[in-house]
Amino acid sequence: GAVVSQHPSRVICKSGTSVKIECRSLDFQATTMFWYRQFPKQSLMLMATSNEGSKATYEQGVEKDKFLINHASLTLSTLTVTSAHPEDSSFYICSARSGLAQETQYFGPGTRLLVL
Amino acid sequence: RKEVEQDPGPFNVPEGATVAFNCTYSNSASQSFFWYRQDCRKEPKLLMSVYSSGNEDGRFTAQLNRASQYISLLIRDSKLSDSATYLCVVGLLTGGFKTIFGAGTRLFVKA
Numbered sequence: 001g002a003v004v005s006q007h008p009s010r011v012i013c014k015s016g017t018s019v020k021i022e023c024r025s026l027d028f029q030a031t032t033m034f035w036y037r038q039f040p041k042q043s044l045m046l047m048a049t050s051n052e053g054s055k056a057t058y059e060q061g062v063e064k065d066k067f068l069i070n071h072a073s074l075t076l077s078t079l080t081v082t083s084a085h086p087e088d089s090s091f092y093i094c095s096a097r098s099g100l101a102q103e104t105q106y107f108g109p110g111t112r113l114l115v116l
Numbered sequence: 117r118k119e120v121e122q123d124p125g126p127f128n129v130p131e132g133a134t135v136a137f138n139c140t141y142s143n144s145a146s147q148s149f150f151w152y153r154q155d156c157r158k159e160p161k162l163l164m165s166v167y168s169s170g171n172e173d174g175r176f177t178a179q180l181n182r183a184s185q186y187i188s189l190l191i192r193d194s195k196l197s198d199s200a201t202y203l204c205v206v207g208l209l210t211g212g213f214k215t216i217f218g219a220g221t222r223l224f225v226k227a
Contacts, residue, residue, distance in 0.1 A: 032213070043203065043219040044160065049212055057212065093159050097213070105215060107159040 003027055004096050006108035013084055014116055021079045021111045023094030029074035030096035034105065035067070038091040050077050084115040117142055119216045122204050126222035133194045137221050139187040139204030148207035149180055151189045153200045154220065160203055163189075194225045 003026040013019055023033055032051050036044040050056040050071035058064045068080040081088055091112055095105040122139045129135050149166035166178040166187055177190040187204055204218035
């Protein structure tokens with residue numbers, strides 16, 4: 001199946017710093033990428049949807065100025081958590097969908113963020 | 117009301133048991149339905165899509181009832197390796213396609 005990678009897999013940072021997470025589709029072109037957040041023992045919560053070359057669509061309650069999303073190419077999307085705080089500590093997962101398989105999403109392995 | 121609701125679990129079953137998970141969704145415009153499996157501290161992986169006619173993949177059978185807005189997953193002859201969280205997922209078009217995840221049901225299969 002299709003492969004999606006995320007980098008880094010784990011990051012620990014100090015409060016107030018910004019963290020960038022990369023999501024890459026390795027063997028297909030992702031017209032749409034999704035960013036999710038998952039707190040312990042909870043389900044994935046969709047944060048935003050990004051389409052290549054256009055602005056991301058954020059879900060209600062997600063601050064677009066805090067979670068900056070860039071989908072500059074068909075294989076790369078980045079999520080930057082700006083001025084991270086301890087409450088931003090979570091498991092961030094991206095997924096990608098190709099234009100050829102409208103409904104199939106391929107998930108990245110996730111990034112664990114711990115803000116001290 | 118949550119958009120996708122699942123049995124909270126956990127389900128603790130012995131090896132070889134049959135176990136069923138239920139899921140309901142609130143948006144009647146939902147178009148596609150899936151079951152995902154998520155192991156601890158890992159990303160979700162697609163288990164199977166769910167079709168109105170029902171579909172089976174080995175020991176797994178999924179059913180969809182659009183009238184009742186209800187989805188089910190049946191696992192027969194449970195294996196230890198089936199222990200995981202099972203996520204009910206609904207896809208819908210709302211100015212773009214997006215998927216809504218249920219909170220998941222934890223399954224523990226014991227020897």
